[in-house]
Amino acid sequence: MPPRRCAFCPAPPIGEAAVSSWRDDPADVRRETIALCRKHLLRLRKAGATGHLHRGLRYKEGFW
Numbered sequence: 001m002p003p004r005r006c007a008f009c010p011a012p013p014i015g016e017a018a019v020s021s022w023r024d025d026p027a028d029v030r031r032e033t034i035a036l037c038r039k040h041l042l043r044l045r046k047a048g049a050t051g052h053l054h055r056g057l058r059y060k061e062g063f064w
């Protein structure tokens, strides 16, 4: 069953993104697929390699 809200906010998701997330060390990443609303999907894409910061974790698109 698909999630009914964005991973970062209460908005309904428009799609899923494969992301890598890390706290301090970019080499120590967790890979997961999260549901995102349009706003956060765009933010993730704009953040690029630096990552989008959310609650102390940085997220970037892709599993690398």
Ligand SMILES: [Zn+2]
Pocket (backbone or CB within 6 Å): 006, 007, 008, 009, 010, 011, 036, 037, 038, 039, 040
């Ligand atoms: Zn959102």
